[in-house]
Amino acid sequence: MRNKGGRPKKAVKKDQLLGVKCSLLERRAIEAKARSANLSVSEYLRTMGIDGKIDRPERTLPREVLKITGTLNHLAANINQIAHKRNRHDELNALERATLQHDSTVLRQLAKDIKSYLQ
Known part of the structure; x- marks a missing residue:
């Protein structure tokens, strides 16, 4: 057929x-x-x-992953606000520079935490 x-x-x-x-x-x-x-x-x-x-x-994520996600969201919001200000050609004040430096440190530590979690 x-x-x-x-x-x-x-x-x-x-x-x-x-x-x-x-x-x-x-x-x-x-x-x-x-x-x-x-x-x-x-x-x-x-x-x-x-x-x-x-x-x-x-589908539950481990507490560590949820913590990392929360930290990344917080950092992304801070960086977005600073980038918005810089795109308007405004200078960063001392507090914003300190926040940026702190966020950079937190981001480096977060990268280390992710590496150790995955190993």
Whole structure:
């Protein structure tokens, strides 16, 4: 038989329809839970009905990584403010120069911390 193209046939075809009666509130809750699990409503209900649970890997970052991210965000905000001022051709005052020097030191230490964390 000649291949007519198109989507390939699935090994297990899902051709059975199962209607479920629920209230509007229940429907919204099911849809929200399916969305949060990154599944369609059908996939969510099938998985819950068969397995009784949704396996979602917890994606939590280690405390050290969160601390580094917070420090980087803080440094980026400081550098952005100083760059904005310099782009207007304004001179940095003593406090801003000290802040820049401190941020530079913190950034060097952060680089060392990242290296030691990864080793």
